Amino acid sequence: MTARKMQTSVLALAAACAWAVPAQAEDADTAALRQQLSEMRAQMAAMAEQMNAMQSRLDSAQAKAEAAEDAANDAAQTAQVAAATAADAKAESDTTGAFAKAAKWAADTKISGRMYYNVSSVNAKDAAGNKVESDGGFELKRFYLGVDHKFDDTFAGNVTMDVSPVDNGGKAVGYGFYIKKAYLEAKLAKELKLRLGSADMPWIPYVEGVYGYRHIEKTLTDLDSFGTSADWGVHASGDLADGVVSYQVSAVDGAGYREPKFTETIDFEGRISAKFGGFNVAVGGYTGELGKDVTGAAPYRTATRFNAMLAYKDEIAGMPVTIGGEYFTAKNWKVLQAAPKDKAEGYSLFASIAPVEQWSVFGRLDHIEPFKNSAPLMQDDFMMFGVQFSPAxxxxxxxxxxxxxxxxxxxxxxLGSGQEKRDEVGLYGQFRF
Structure with missing residues (x-):
C-alpha cells in the first residue's frame, strides 16, 4: 500500500470516529475521547506527511534510475557506434597497410633482361683447304632474365635465368634453360659483401666490365674454357681505399653454374684489382679440381690458373677509349692423374673508340696455346673487328x-672439329631492360 492510500484511510477513520459521538451526550469522558481523537488525527497527519516525503524520495529515486538507465543505453549505443567506427578504421588501415607493403615490395624488386643475338654467314676449311662448313642464319647466343630484391639495407637476393644453345658434338640441338645466379647477399660494409649460392666469379665478369663487348664475343678464358663466369659456393667481395682497390674471393664446387654437385674438395678463385685515373689493373688466380673430384670418378690433377689484366678506360680528347690486354697461364687444366702434366698459355689484346656519339669501332686479337706440353703445335689465333651503332x-x-x-x-x-680456318661475317646485337 502506498503512503497516499494509507493517509486517505487514516483520515476517513478519524472522521467516522468524530461523527459517532452525539453532541448532547458530551461529558468529561467525551472530552477525553475527543482529545485522543485529535491527537490521533495529528499523528496520522504526521504519518501522512512522512509517507508523502517517502513517496517523493521514491519517485525521485525511480526518476534517477530511469535517467541512469537511459544514459546507460545511450552510452552503450555510443560505444557500439564507436566500436563499429574503430573496426571500419582498422579494416581500412589494414587494407592501406597491405597496399603499402605490396608497393614497398614492388619498389624493392627489379626485373631485368638481356639478349645477345646475331645473323651471320660462316665459312670454314680444314687443314687440306677443303670447305667443311658454309652456312648461316639467326642465332640466339644468350638470353638472361633476372630478378633482384632488396629485403633491407643489409640483405638482398638475386635469381638470374640463362637460356643458351645446347651443344651436342658440335651441333646445336636446341636451347637449354639454366639457373645462372641464385644467391642471398649480405652487405655488411662497403669493405665486405657476402653472397651464398651461385654468383659471379671473381675474374671473367670483372674483365667483361672493362672489355665492354661481351655481346659480340666472350673474353679469353671464357671463350677457350679456362674459366667460368658463375659457380655455386660462397663469395666474398668488397671495396677498399675509397673504391680504388677492389677484391673478390670465391670458394666453389668448381663445375660451373650449370652443374652443381657434391665434391670432395673445394676450389678457390680470387682477384685483386685497382682503378685510378682511367687505368685498371688486376691479378687473379684459381686452384682446385674443377668439380672432377666426385666419389667413384677417375682422379684428376689439381688445376691452377694465373690471370693478369692491364687496361685504360676513359676519355681522350672527349672520346671514350678502351685499350687493354689480358694474359693467363694454366697448369693441368682438366688433366687426368694418370696423364702427363700439361700447361696452357694465352693472351688477348682489345681496343675500342667512340669518335662520334652513338658510334664506335672496336677490335681484338687473341693467341692461345692450350697444350704446350702434350701438343705444342696446337694453337689458335683469333681476331675480330667491327663497327657498332647504339641508338639507345x-x-x-x-x-x-x-x-x-x-x-x-x-x-x-x-672452331668445330676438323676446322682449321673459320671466317664469319654477321650483324650482332643486344638489348637490355
Missing part, C-alpha cells in the same frame, strides 16, 4: 668480322 642505351647493333686460324686440328673457341 639499351640497344646495340654491330657489323662484325671474325676469323680463327688454328694449327694441328685444334677444337677450341668457335
Amino acid at each position: 642505351t639499351i640497344v646495340d647493333f654491330a657489323l662484325v668480322y671474325k676469323r680463327d686460324n688454328a694449327d694441328g686440328g685444334l677444337k677450341i673457341g668457335n
Whole structure:
C-alpha cells in the first residue's frame, strides 16, 4: 500500500470516529475521547506527511534510475557506434597497410633482361683447304632474365635465368634453360659483401666490365674454357681505399653454374684489382679440381690458373677509349692423374673508340696455346673487328668480322672439329631492360 492510500484511510477513520459521538451526550469522558481523537488525527497527519516525503524520495529515486538507465543505453549505443567506427578504421588501415607493403615490395624488386643475338654467314676449311662448313642464319647466343630484391639495407637476393644453345658434338640441338645466379647477399660494409649460392666469379665478369663487348664475343678464358663466369659456393667481395682497390674471393664446387654437385674438395678463385685515373689493373688466380673430384670418378690433377689484366678506360680528347690486354697461364687444366702434366698459355689484346656519339669501332686479337706440353703445335689465333651503332642505351647493333686460324686440328673457341680456318661475317646485337 502506498503512503497516499494509507493517509486517505487514516483520515476517513478519524472522521467516522468524530461523527459517532452525539453532541448532547458530551461529558468529561467525551472530552477525553475527543482529545485522543485529535491527537490521533495529528499523528496520522504526521504519518501522512512522512509517507508523502517517502513517496517523493521514491519517485525521485525511480526518476534517477530511469535517467541512469537511459544514459546507460545511450552510452552503450555510443560505444557500439564507436566500436563499429574503430573496426571500419582498422579494416581500412589494414587494407592501406597491405597496399603499402605490396608497393614497398614492388619498389624493392627489379626485373631485368638481356639478349645477345646475331645473323651471320660462316665459312670454314680444314687443314687440306677443303670447305667443311658454309652456312648461316639467326642465332640466339644468350638470353638472361633476372630478378633482384632488396629485403633491407643489409640483405638482398638475386635469381638470374640463362637460356643458351645446347651443344651436342658440335651441333646445336636446341636451347637449354639454366639457373645462372641464385644467391642471398649480405652487405655488411662497403669493405665486405657476402653472397651464398651461385654468383659471379671473381675474374671473367670483372674483365667483361672493362672489355665492354661481351655481346659480340666472350673474353679469353671464357671463350677457350679456362674459366667460368658463375659457380655455386660462397663469395666474398668488397671495396677498399675509397673504391680504388677492389677484391673478390670465391670458394666453389668448381663445375660451373650449370652443374652443381657434391665434391670432395673445394676450389678457390680470387682477384685483386685497382682503378685510378682511367687505368685498371688486376691479378687473379684459381686452384682446385674443377668439380672432377666426385666419389667413384677417375682422379684428376689439381688445376691452377694465373690471370693478369692491364687496361685504360676513359676519355681522350672527349672520346671514350678502351685499350687493354689480358694474359693467363694454366697448369693441368682438366688433366687426368694418370696423364702427363700439361700447361696452357694465352693472351688477348682489345681496343675500342667512340669518335662520334652513338658510334664506335672496336677490335681484338687473341693467341692461345692450350697444350704446350702434350701438343705444342696446337694453337689458335683469333681476331675480330667491327663497327657498332647504339641508338639507345639499351640497344646495340654491330657489323662484325671474325676469323680463327688454328694449327694441328685444334677444337677450341668457335672452331668445330676438323676446322682449321673459320671466317664469319654477321650483324650482332643486344638489348637490355
